[in-house]
Amino acid sequence: MPETIQTIVALGPVEPALVEPLLSAKHRFVAEPDEEDLASADAAIVRAAYRVDPSVLDRMPRLKVLARTGVGTDLVDVADAKRRGIPVVITPGSNTRSVAEGVFTHLLALVKRLGELTAVVRDGRWEDRREVRVGDLDGFTLGIIGYGRIGRRVEHLARAFDLRVLAYDPFADVPTEIRRDTVEQVLKESDFITLHLPLTEETQGMFDAGRLASMRRGSILVNCSRGGLVDLDAALAALESGQLGGVGLDVFDPEPPAHHPLFDHPGVTLSPHLMGFTQQSMANTVKDAVLGALAVLDGNPPAAVAGS
Structure with a gap:
């Protein structure tokens, strides 16, 4: 008796070249599914911008698993999927290394004053280079607020720069030698601060005027x-007063953001929420989603499920 073919569909753009090497002869991948494909789908790989609401789930009556690339599920009706017995697989960790490298991209650009030095050369102002105060990482202190996967990876990279590291996280297991019991303790002792926290009612606007004033003068955020x-x-x-020496932002609220005067300040580096969306990390998150979906189809627990 021939083996039943399991159909895996893409909801949003998914490159077949990332999926097909992970599949066996019993799997069929459809990158651009039509209604018939959706009706026969056993699994779906869901990209971040694709909304999965009850009407979408109604079109996939055979669905056994949704695999979301990334960890955000605000566009996926997890509760309705759960009611139907459909687990929503997520892929934490697939972009951990990329985001951590992004932190140092911003930090190095700010400490080494790369934007200002680029302008000096571009504008033919060679003699002005002496007026740009270039710094170092070696021997200074990096404070990590939030010690999850990315925070831990940032610490690992920081060691290569001979940075002293401090960390605060009320929930994570922070090693005793770097742990501080409050955010303020980390800010008081650090030259550079990197944030790795979820956005909640408690953390919304956490770095306001009062908290920025408690940082070391001239520090970088x-x-x-x-x-x-x-x-x-x-x-x-804080930048204009000299309380902050630099600000690096990869994330905004909302996105895309309206123009803010902060964006024009020479002590600011900006990236459009792409530090975690490198080619390699995107390939990793698709592969992790596929592996999670296959685990469910094979009757095994996936690495991570939303709402569990």
Whole structure:
């Protein structure tokens, strides 16, 4: 008796070249499914921008698993999927290394004043280079606010720069030698701060004027986590007063953001929420989603499920 073919569909753009090497002869992958494909789908690989609501699930009556690329499920009706017995697989960790490298991209650009030095050369102002105060990482202190997967990876990379590392996280297991019990303790002792927190009612606007004032004067703040953590008006005021020596932002609230005067300050580096969306990390997250879907289809537990 021939083996039943299991259909895996893409909801959103998914490159077949990333999926097909992971499949066996009993699987069929459809990158651009029509209604018939959806009706026969056993699994779906869901991209971040694709909304999965009850009407979409109604079109896939045979569905056994949704595999979301990434960890955000705000566009997926997880509760309705759960009611139907459909687990929503997520892929934490697939972009951990990319985001951590993004932190150092911003940090190095700010410490080494790369934007200002580029302008000096581009504008033919060679003699002005002496007026740009270039710094170092070696021997200074990096404070990590949030010690999850990305925070731990940032610490690992920091060691290569001979940075002293401190960390605060009320929930994670932070090694005793780097742990501080409050955010303020980390800010007081650090020259550079990197944020790795979820956005909640408690953390919304967490880095406001008061908290920025508690940082070391001239310190640098990098946010590759959630845009709502930082009050941009307060950050601009802190830059203009010299309380902050630089700000690096990869995330904004909302996205895309309206133009803010902070964006024009020479002590600011900006990227459009792409530090975690490198070619390699995108390939990793699709592969992890596929492996999670296959685990469910084979009757095995996936690595991570939303809402569990």
